[in-house]
Amino acid sequence: MIRQANKFDIEAIVKMLKSYREKAPTQFLKEADNREHIDKLLANILAGAGFILLAEKDDEVVGMVIAAQHPNIWNPDVSQVSEIAFWVDEEHRGGKVAHRLLHGYIQQCEEWKQEKRIQFFAISKMVNSPDLSYEKFGFEKLEETWIK
Numbered sequence: 662m663i664r665q666a667n668k669f670d671i672e673a674i675v676k677m678l679k680s681y682r683e684k685a686p687t688q689f690l691k692e693a694d695n696r697e698h699i700d701k702l703l704a705n706i707l708a709g710a711g712f713i714l715l716a717e718k719d720d721e722v723v724g725m726v727i728a729a730q731h732p733n734i735w736n737p738d739v740s741q742v743s744e745i746a747f748w749v750d751e752e753h754r755g756g757k758v759a760h761r762l763l764h765g766y767i768q769q770c771e772e773w774k775q776e777k778r779i780q781f782f783a784i785s786k787m788v789n790s791p792d793l794s795y796e797k798f799g800f801e802k803l804e805e806t807w808i809k
Contacts, residue, residue: 663716670715674715675699675703687808706727711730716749726746727746728744729742730773739780741782742773747759747790783803
């Protein structure tokens, strides 16, 4: 089941963020451990600056997608949603959990587009993520990000 997160889900979300951090492909992400910042970020998103979808299996949270709504960096008159974390616990990968989370993300964003709350939405893929073709879900590739 996919559902909207609420303030009572914070600990489960933080637990998944720690797992997400441990698998990060760069050291600076592995060191991201500022709980005060994370709590503020999640509270802001839950208060309406985005959304968090949770996947549950047998009453246990096993996956999430965190999305933030914000002005476009180049055109502040344009509002967008960016996926900032997509996680499925390793023992629940290979099934339908990630697919359902992705569909939930798309559905929520499409609703916000129809409501004129946003003009577009984006999703990213870490270099160590499963090779999923977002094109078949209607996404167009915009950029690649490189760090040094």
